[in-house]
Amino acid sequence: MRTIQLLLVVVGAIAVAAIANRRGMQPSLVVVILAAAVSFVPGLPRFTLPPELILGVVLPPLLYSAALDFSFVSFARNLRPILSLGVALVLVSTFATGLVAWWVVPGLAFAPALVLGAVVAPTDAVAAIAVGKQLSLPKKLMAILTGESLVNDAAALTIFTLTVTAVTGGATAAGGPVGLFAYEVVAGVLVGLAVGGFVIQIRRRLLDSGLETAFGLVVPFAAYLVAEQVHGSGVLAVVAAGFMLGHNETSAGFATRLQGRGVWQSADVLLESFVFAYMGLQTRFVFEDLATAGIDWRDFVLGAAILLLVVILVRPLWVFLTYGNSVLLRRITRRKLPDALPWRYAVVISWSGMRGVVTLAAAAGIPTVIANGQPFPGRALIQALAFVLAIGTLLAQSPTLPMLIRRLRISAPEEQRRQSEAVRKARKIARDATSRALAQAMKHPPEGADPKMMERFASRMRAALAERQRGSDADAVEAAENSTARATMWVVRQELLAAQRKALIRARDERKLDDDVLRRELERLDYEEAAAATSME
Incomplete structure (x- = not known):
């Protein structure tokens, strides 16, 4: 993508988001719809970024900023529902989506179908968290949604790596899938803590708010890249570094804290606006690729509709299954569990399943060929389905989530x-x-x-x-x-x-x-x- 084109996308996305926010509309939804419409302008060039650039440049600052502002105590206090959504649900969603795709999408084998399941498994809680802040959702509910967004990307990207390796025939870790997953988690967390500790020591010696703020801007990228170099989870490294620096924010000077808050708030607005604009601008070109691959439109539309229904329904089914288990456990033990959720909270969580930039980046990162030199089976189909599912969940759930919250009259006196x-x-x-x-x-x-x-x-x-x-x-x-x-x-x-x-x-x-x-x-x-x-x- 040319620099001037990238600049125009960023400026246009911020302007649209500002107008939508002023008029009381959801900026993410408005930006996606307008960007999708713009993609059909005749002669408009294709706006593409390498997937490693999206995962290594766009995602780390968003995760780091969220981790900085998120209380580790709240994370630990709500660890059970966070892991249920951020890890267990990712696994369930991967296999449920993969199995259904294998059954209903012609020409999609089982292993590539699991790749699709891993691609669409992680939710993007940016829109849900923004709505929650606007409507002043209870602290516990916001903590669960934020915590899920900090761990589900790491789980999904690790599963994505395993499924792609199974298709391409690449080498796996000596310990198999479980060993690889454990190694990525441990290595990512250790790298993040090491980077965070190093930054704290350097920051205490700088004694200059401008230098401290500039140094802090490098942290998410450094944590991500170092973790990826040792084959750990870059996402978890960023989150761990953010937790550590956020908890030790008190060691910085007042000017550094004030500057840092303003810088990261601005970065969030810029990157979130760009992410949704980038999603919308892919609309026309994704369907052009689908037509070039010779895929039948009727089969594609039917399969996409069924998969969209599966992706949307798996989450509430899982949420209320776990909620029902907690209710049953309370009745059996006759005691109140400390992390038990009210049913209204469970409803909101079950409808906060929008997909986003991680889904698009993972789909774009599917290799073009496998180990024997043959094309990756079903690559164009997987990418088109992933795009439709991401946009579909955003359009179906994002505008209805505020209405659902208001209808439930959620309050926590x-x-x-x-x-x-x-x-x-x-x-x-x-x-x-x-x-x-x-x-x-x-x-x-x-x-x-x-x-x-x-x-x-x-x-x-x-x-x-x-x-x-x-x-x-x-x-x-x-x-x-x-x-x-x-x-x-x-x-x-x-x-x-x-x-x-x-x-x-x-x-x-x-x-x-x-x-x-x-x-x-x-x-x-x-x-x-x-x-x-x-x-x-």
């Missing part, structure tokens, strides 16, 4: 109450830490500090704490009458903020606060420090 209590608890921890640090500063003031000025500063800080007003204590910096006094107040202000951060981090480490509450309070403190730093200029 108990969860909201706990969240409010956690925020109040965090604020109290911060206020207590400020009071202790302020008393210490009054006993041991900075060298050259004016006692009267210190007392006035302390009075304003106590009043601000009593009134619980965000940022009101920053006025104390402005009260300084000369540059020396301002510098003194800045030193004291930094000590107070540092005391609050340490107290909040200690509470998180002692399991008194969740990661998401900690991040929210740290963001508030970061903005306070940024405002105080600006007043010093």
